[in-house]
Structures are given as structure tokens and as C-alpha cells.
Amino acid sequence: MTETIELALKTLESQLNQPLETALESCARCGICAEACHYYQAESKVEHIPAYRAEQLRSVYRYEHDFLSKLFPMWTRSKKLDEPTLANLTEIAFSQCTLCRRCTVNCPLGVDTPLMMRAVRAMATASGTAPEILVMLADAAIEKGKDPSFYKEMFLDQITEMEEQLRDITGDQNAAIPVEKQGAKILYVPLAGAHTILPPAVVFNAAKEDWSLSIFEASNYGVFLADVNRAKQVAKRIVDEANRLGVKEIVISECGHAYASYRWDVPNWFVGEFNFKVRSLIEVLAEYIQDGKIKVDPTAIPEAVTYHDSCNLARNGGLIEEPRYVLKSVVGDFREMTPNKAEALCCGGGGGLVALAEYADRRIAAGKPKATQIQKTGARVVVAACENCRLQIGDINEHYNLNVKVTAITDLVVRAMRLPKPLPGHEAEFLFDDEKVTVA
Amino acid sequence: MILLILSQLLALVGLLVGVYGITIRYAETKRRALPADKSPLKGNPQHGITYAFTVGMMPWAKESTRIHMIAYLRGIGFHVGIFTAIGALLISPFWGFLPTMLSTLLMIVLGLGSLLGAAGGVMRIAEHNLRGLSLLDDHFAVWLVTIWMAAAALALWNAGVLIPFYILSAITLAYIPLGKIRHCLYFFFSRLFFGKFFGRRAVFPHPEPVKIEARHD
Numbered sequence: 001m002t003e004t005i006e007l008a009l010k011t012l013e014s015q016l017n018q019p020l021e022t023a024l025e026s027c028a029r030c031g032i033c034a035e036a037c038h039y040y041q042a043e044s045k046v047e048h049i050p051a052y053r054a055e056q057l058r059s060v061y062r063y064e065h066d067f068l069s070k071l072f073p074m075w076t077r078s079k080k081l082d083e084p085t086l087a088n089l090t091e092i093a094f095s096q097c098t099l100c101r102r103c104t105v106n107c108p109l110g111v112d113t114p115l116m117m118r119a120v121r122a123m124a125t126a127s128g129t130a131p132e133i134l135v136m137l138a139d140a141a142i143e144k145g146k147d148p149s150f151y152k153e154m155f156l157d158q159i160t161e162m163e164e165q166l167r168d169i170t171g172d173q174n175a176a177i178p179v180e181k182q183g184a185k186i187l188y189v190p191l192a193g194a195h196t197i198l199p200p201a202v203v204f205n206a207a208k209e210d211w212s213l214s215i216f217e218a219s220n221y222g223v224f225l226a227d228v229n230r231a232k233q234v235a236k237r238i239v240d241e242a243n244r245l246g247v248k249e250i251v252i253s254e255c256g257h258a259y260a261s262y263r264w265d266v267p268n269w270f271v272g273e274f275n276f277k278v279r280s281l282i283e284v285l286a287e288y289i290q291d292g293k294i295k296v297d298p299t300a301i302p303e304a305v306t307y308h309d310s311c312n313l314a315r316n317g318g319l320i321e322e323p324r325y326v327l328k329s330v331v332g333d334f335r336e337m338t339p340n341k342a343e344a345l346c347c348g349g350g351g352g353l354v355a356l357a358e359y360a361d362r363r364i365a366a367g368k369p370k371a372t373q374i375q376k377t378g379a380r381v382v383v384a385a386c387e388n389c390r391l392q393i394g395d396i397n398e399h400y401n402l403n404v405k406v407t408a409i410t411d412l413v414v415r416a417m418r419l420p421k422p423l424p425g426h427e428a429e430f431l432f433d434d435e436k437v438t439v440a
Numbered sequence: 441m442i443l444l445i446l447s448q449l450l451a452l453v454g455l456l457v458g459v460y461g462i463t464i465r466y467a468e469t470k471r472r473a474l475p476a477d478k479s480p481l482k483g484n485p486q487h488g489i490t491y492a493f494t495v496g497m498m499p500w501a502k503e504s505t506r507i508h509m510i511a512y513l514r515g516i517g518f519h520v521g522i523f524t525a526i527g528a529l530l531i532s533p534f535w536g537f538l539p540t541m542l543s544t545l546l547m548i549v550l551g552l553g554s555l556l557g558a559a560g561g562v563m564r565i566a567e568h569n570l571r572g573l574s575l576l577d578d579h580f581a582v583w584l585v586t587i588w589m590a591a592a593a594l595a596l597w598n599a600g601v602l603i604p605f606y607i608l609s610a611i612t613l614a615y616i617p618l619g620k621i622r623h624c625l626y627f628f629f630s631r632l633f634f635g636k637f638f639g640r641r642a643v644f645p646h647p648e649p650v651k652i653e654a655r656h657d
Contacts, residue, residue, distance in 0.1 A: 017473040022629040025469075028620065029573045032504045032511060046572035055573065068577075068618045076577045076619075105644070106504035108515070109627050110492065110634030264641070267479040277480070318482045318641035342643050343503055 004127045008086050009064070011126040015119045023112040024061045027051055033113070036106035038346050039096055039362075041369040050103035050113040053092050057116050060085065090129050093120035095359040098350035098366075100311035105342060117351075121226035130225055131356050138221035138230045145237035148215055155179075155215055162194055166201050171420040175205040180245065181212035187247040188281070189214040189238055189258070191387050196253045198423060199410040200281055206417060207293040211251075214241055218258035219387075224352030228269070235266045242276050249277045251284055254408045256312030256350065256386035263317060280313065282385050285413055286322045289329045296330050300416035304333040306379035308370070308393060309344035310386035323385055326409055330416035335377040345369050347384070349392025360395075367396035374402055381405045383412060447606035451529065454610030461617025462625050469629065481640050483647070488639010492631040496644060514556045521553010522585055525592045529609050535596060543596050550593035557586030577619045585621070588612045 001009075033050045034040045040048040047053075055077070062069035062078035069078035079085060099114040107113075124130040144151065159177050166175045177197065178184065188204065188211050190196040197213065204211045216238050222231030242250055252259045263278045288294045307327055313319040320341045327334055339345065348367035353359060370393070374382055382397075382404050384390045393406045414423055499505040505512040528535075528546055535543065561582045564574045588608040595605040616622055638644035 017475055018469055018629065019475070019633045021469050021472055022626050022633060025465075026623050026626040026630040028623050029570075029575070029578055030511070030515065031567075031569045031573050032508055034569060035507065036504055046569055049569060049573065051573055074576065075580075076575050104634065105638075106502050108497070108502075108505065108512070109623065109630045110496075111630060112633065112637075264477075264479045268475070268477060271478055315643060316641070318643050320643070320646060339503060342638075342646060 002083065004083065004129065005081050005086065007127040008123040008129075009081055011123045012061070012064075012119060015122055019112060020115055020119055023054070023115050024058055026109045026111045027054060027058070028109065029055070030108070033103040033107050033111075036103045038098075038100075038102070038348055038369045039366045041345075042348075042366045048096070050097075050107075051111075053097060054111070054113045054116050056085075056089055056092055057120055060089070086124070086127065086129060089120045090124040093117045093124065094131055094134075094351075094356065095353065095362055098311070098346050098348060098353055100346035100350055101315050102311070102343070102346060105315065118226040121224070122228075125225040125227045125230075131352075131358070133355055133357075134221050134225050134352055137219075137355065138225055138227070138234060141217075141219070141221065141237070142230065142233045145216065145233065145240075148237075152215060158194070159197075159213065162198055162201070165424065166198060166205070169198075169419050169421045169423055170202060170205060172205060175201070177201045178212045179215060180241075181210075183246050184210050184212035185247060186211040186249050186251050186284075187214050187238070187242045187245060187276075188212070188251045188253070189216065189218040189262075190253045191219055191255055191258075192217045195408075195411075195425075196255075196387070199408070199414045200253070202414050202417065202419065202423070203285065203288065203294060203410065206295075207288045212245055212247065214238060216241065218252050218255050218262070220258060220261055221352065221355070223257050223261045223265075224355075231261065231265075232269045235262065235269065238262075239266070239270050239273060243273065247276060249279060251279050251281055253281055254385040254387065254410060256310035256317070256388060257352075259319070260312040260317045280317075280319055280322070280385070282313075282319060282323050282326060282409055285409065286325045289326060289413075294413070294417060296413060296416040297418050298329060298416070299332055300418060301331045301381070301412055302333070303331075303381050304335055304377070304379040305331040305381045305383060305412070306335045306337055306374060306377040307340075308337065308347060308374075308382055308384040308389055309340055310384060310389045311344070311346050311350055313385055314344055315342050319385075323383075323409055326413060327383060330412050333379075335379050337373045337377055345373055347389045347392045347396070349388045349395075352388075354388045354391045363392065364395055364399050367392055368400065371396045371400040371402055374404060375400075379404065381407060381412075383407055383409055385409050443603055444606075447603045447610075448533075451606040451609040451613070454613035455529075458613035458616040461614075462622065465617050465622060465625055469626075477636075477640065479640075483639050483642025483645075485636045485639040487645055488637070489632055489635030491639065491645045492635030496631075496635070514559060517556040518553055518560060518585075521550055521556065521589045524549045524553065525585075525589045528592050528596070529605075532595075532602075532605075547593045547596045550589045550596070554586050554590040554593060557582060557589060561586055575620070581615070581620045584608075584612055584615065 029051055037050050059078045060081045062076050063080050069076040097117040101114050103113045159179055163177045167173050220231055220234045222234045252262050259280045267274045347370045348363050353363045382393055384393055390406050397404055495501055499509055499512050564570045591605040591608045595601040
């Protein structure tokens with residue numbers, strides 16, 4: 001047995017808890033999960049059935065743990081883990097499953113196939129066979145956390161520039177983007193890029209919020225690797241920052257995996273150190289609108305708008321009604337996709353796939369059902385509250401000629417706030433290829 | 441008569457092996473770690489668990505069963521037949537005291553379950569996806585249970601089939617912990633974890649309209 005295989009098996013053993021063993025043992029192989037998967041919907045073949053994918057791990061598990069399979073491997077198609085099997089498993093887990101859990105909710109037994117795919121990802125990461133780019137991105141974030149001073153000065157310069165833009169846009173000379181504000185109530189954690197800082201800054205200032213901008217980004221590539229050790233180190237940067245500033249709440253940018261991990265997983269990794277509430281920016285927007293802390297024009301966006309439920313936010317995160325509440329406050333013609341909410345189709349970009357250029361073709365192909373769904377709504381604007389979803393929908397928009405605009409919820413809210421000047425890149429019009437539509 | 445008693449004893453041994461095997465499986469799984477979830481609740485895990493075992497099992501609760509209603513009903517009928525066969529086995533020494541109507545009803549349920557099982561067995565061979573997914577274990581399990589149910593139905597009709605029924609019962613019950621039939625145990629674990637996961641996140645059951653969560657102060 002090579003060291004790689006030994007590490008992979010050791011990781012499988014360490015992952016084997018009650019939920020994982022249950023997922024490995026429950027399947028009746030009825031195949032009813034097939035159509036639940038966007039990969040299968042896009043291309044109907046056995047390999048795209050969630051149960052088939054899970055069987056690839058089960059065959060290894062059974063060989064190690066099942067009495068009958070050890071005696072008669074043929075009986076249950078069980079096999080000893082070897083390098084080609086691990087390579088196949090790794091490819092399946094990173095390129096053919098976005099961990100969306102749509103198969104789970106459609107399974108009569110509720111088999112958690114994504115949990116098994118996570119176990120495979122963990123095996124691949126531990127044995128050094130996971131996609132390098134994800135490992136590099138996670139490690140870069142960890143390094144950044146070790147010595148933020150290296151880039152902090154540059155970051156603060158950028159924020160100063162953004163602050164000037166903010167004042168110009170809002171007409172409020174007191175508008176600010178506070179960083180490392182001791183005792184602030186909210187620590188807002190953006191993604192990389194001004195587009196996740198400036199629009200929320202507009203909202204926070206309008207609501208007169210007591211907030212501070214995190215110097216770190218919310219993305220956590222350790223989560224995609226299913227590597228709790230790395231994921232924990234990435235998250236620790238923000239937990240430490242929140243503790244240092246003494247904030248009461250961490251607000252996560254419009255990001256699916258970051259929200260799901262900080263809301264549902266990270267508190268389990270830092271028991272005793274995690275004394276803050278975690279909310280998504282969407283929940284904060286809903287609260288501001290509900291409480292009248294920001295004024296929005298319900299007629300500001302006349303275009304037909306549809307909303308894509310990010311799997312991490314809706315099915316895996318429980319954020320289902322909040323985005324709809326916000327959108328219905330600022331959009332006149334809101335159209336639901338079918339199916340939606342907890343049954344929503346994955347766009348195909350989840351699970352870190354957007355970052356994996358080598359699987360771009362598969363990702364675009366698997367996005368076809370979502371493209372069809374969008375087309376059926378007749379909407380011209382697609383809103384997604386997750387950066388990876390927006391990137392994927394942007395790509396399928398181009399590939400399948402959907403001719404829609406893809407935007408974030410905060411962007412629409414800011415448009416509906418009718419500022420003296422539009423945000424950069426948010427001119428007061430949605431420009432389509434075939435027409436020009438006035439928005440405000 | 442001796443053969444009948446021997447076959448009954450064999451069925452009893454099968455039952456004991458099955459129960460012992462499943463108990464071992466249960467204990468082994470329970471010995472594994474159960475990750476604690478300390479994240480603050482949004483919904484209610486208890487409600488989620490209740491949902492998972494009730495409304496969540498209904499055919500309209502899932503897209504998959506809505507579009508495959510016939511397959512769903514076939515599965516339900518098959519499993520009703522299996523549980524009826526277990527019940528019929530347990531009361532088999534008293535079959536002679538059953539009212540005719542009840543024994544006829546049992547025969548119908550078992551016969552129907554057997555037919556639906558056979559349909560499932562044929563589907564596993566004929567349907568491309570199912571064939572690709574199925575293991576020898578799956579084929580064996582579905583036909584074993586199907587023939588067992590058929591034997592139960594026939595034995596209720598003709599006591600001459602009792603001995604084969606008891607022998608088949610022994611094989612079926614002893615096979616439960618060994619092969620795919622043990623999903624009968626993991627079904628409960630699976631729905632429990634499903635309910636806890638989605639319940640605490642307020643995904644299932646999903647309150648509508650949801651209250652916008654209040655801020656920290």
C-alpha cells in the first residue's frame with residue numbers, strides 16, 4: 001500500500017462518524033435521485049446519478065468494513081482502494097458534485113451523498129491529490145492571516161479611495177468605511193473586490209450602523225477541500241479579529257459557502273471563543289427595510305427580476321424568505337424560478353467548481369438546466385446572493401445566450417435607494433445587448 | 441410434522457441471527473462519534489425530525505416522488521408486503537385461528553407485495569440506470585424477499601407451503617444484517633439526521649412567511 005493510499009484510508013477512518021456511516025449504509029440503489037442532480041438533468045447517464053457516485057466510495061468502504069464484502073467482493077462490487085480508484089473518486093468529488101444536497105432532499109431515505117463527497121474530498125486533500133489551486137488558495141489565506149501587515153497598508157489605501165467614492169456617491173461627507181473599529185457592533189466580512197465593499201458601505205452608512213470592515217475576506221477554500229484543519233485556520237483570522245474588536249455580530253457578504261460555514265460550522269470549531277451572532281448581509285438588508293432604516297423605492301427596478309437560490313444559502317443555510325422579502329421591496333416584477341427555495345436547482349458553480357478551470361466545460365454543461373430555468377421565467381435580471389453562483393450564471397448567460405444581467409441583492413437595494421450618483425459600474429440603466437432599459 | 445417443527449426452529453434461528461446482527465450493526469454505528477452542533481438554531485430540530493418521519497415521507501413532499509409516483513407507490517406496496525410478511529411469520533402458529541376475512545386480506549397484501557417486488561426485480565434488470573446501479577446483493581435481496589412474500593401468501597392458502605415459507609423466512613431474516621436489507625436499520629438513522637440537519641436550519645419544515653431575524657441588541 002502506498003503512502004498516498006494509506007493517508008486516504010486513514011482519513012476515511014477518521015471521518016467515519018454516525019452520519020457518514022449512515023450515508024454509506026442507507027442507500028437502496030433505487031435510482032430515484034437521478035433527476036434531482038443537475039449533472040444528470042444536463043446529461044442523462046448512469047455516472048451522473050448521485051447514488052452511482054456514492055457507490056464509488058461505498059465500494060471502498062465495504063471492502064474495509066463489510067463482512068460479506070470482504071468474503072465475496074464481487075457480491076457488492078467492493079474493491080481495495082488503489083491509486084486509480086482514488087484518482088477517480090477525487091475527480092468525481094471535485095468535478096461532478098457541487099455538494100448542493102438536492103439529491104438528499106429527494107431521496108426517500110434522505111441519504112446524504114454530499115457528506116460522502118466531502119469525505120472523498122478530505123481523503124484527496126490529506127493524500128495530496130486534491131486540485132492544487134484550491135490548496136494554494138486556502139494556504140494563501142492562512143498565510144495572510146499569519147501576517148496581515150504585509151498587505152494591510154495597501155488595503156487601507158484602497159479603502160481610503162473607496163471612502164472618497166462613497167462620499168461622492170452618497171453626497172454624505174461623513175460617510176465612512178471604518179476598519180478595525182474597536183467596539184463596533186458589526187464586523188462586516190466582504191469578499192475580495194470593491195463590489196462587495198462599496199454597496200454594503202452605502203447601506204451601512206444610510207442605516208447609521210455601527211460597523212467595521214474586516215481586513216480579511218469571507219471565502220474559505222478550506223471548506224471546499226473538506227479540510228477542517230485548513231478551514232479552521234482560515235476562519236480563525238476572522239474569529240480573532242471579531243474577538244479583538246469586541247463586536248457583537250459578524251455579517252457575511254453575499255457568499256453562499258462563507259455564510260453556510262460561518263453560520264453553521266465555524267461555531268462548532270471555536271466553542272467558547274465564538275460569542276457572536278452570524279448573519280448574512282441579506283438578513284441585515286431585510287431588517288433595515290423592515291424597520292425603515294433605509295428607504296427604498298419599490299418602483300425603482302421595473303425590469304422582470306428572478307432570484308436564484310444559492311444551495312448554501314437556501315437548502316443548506318435556511319435563508320429562503322429573507323432575500324425574497326428584500327427583492328419584493330425593491331422590484332416591481334419579481335418572478336420565481338421553478339423549482340425554487342429548498343428545491344432549487346444548483347447553478348453548477350458550487351463546491352468550489354468555479355475556481356477549477358480544468359473542469360470549466362463540465363461546469364458549463366451542468367449549468368444548462370439552470371439556464372433553461374432562467375429562460376422560462378422571462379426575466380431580464382437574475383439576482384444571486386452568492387459570488388460563485390453569480391460567476392457561474394454569468395458564464396452560462398454567455399454560453400447559452402440568455403441575454404440577462406446578473407447582479408447581487410445589495411446592488412439592487414442600492415439602486416432602489418436612489419442615491420445622488422450611481423455606484424461605479426451601476427449606472428442608472430441596465431444595458432442589454434438588444435435594448436436599453438431605463439431603471440431609475 | 442417433524443419437518444414442520446424443524447423448519448419453524450430454523451425460522452426462529454434465522455430471526456435470532458437477524459436480530460443479533462442488526463443489534464451488532466446498531467451498536468457499532470452508535471459507537472461512532474456523533475458530531476455535536478453548537479451553532480445557534482434557526483428552526484427546530486425536533487420539528488425537523490417529526491417532519492422527516494411524517495410529512496417528509498409523503499409522495500408530494502419531494503420532487504422525485506412527485507415525478508415518479510408509480511415507482512414510489514410500488515416501493516410502498518412492496519415494503520407494506522414485507523412488514524406484513526414479518527407480522528404473518530410471527531403469528532404463523534395461530535393462523536388457524538384467524539378469521540377467514542383477515543387471512544384473505546393478508547394473502548392479498550402479501551401477494552400484491554410479492555408482485556410489486558417482482559416488478560422491482562424486473563426493473564433492476566430491464567432499466568438501464570437501475571441495472572448500472574444494482575449489485576448482485578440488490579438482485580438477490582429483492583428476489584429473496586419477493587419469493588418469501590409469495591411463499592407467505594401461498595402458505596396462508598395452503599398449509600403445504602408452510603415448510604418452504606419457514607425455510608425462506610430463515611434465509612431472509614438471517615440475511616438482513618449481511619446485505620442491503622439492513623437499510624431497514626439505517627433508514628431510521630438517515631431520516632433522523634436528515635430531520636436534525638434541515639430542522640435546525642428551518643428548511644424542513646419551512647415556516648412561511650419567515651420572521652426576519654432581529655438584530656443583536
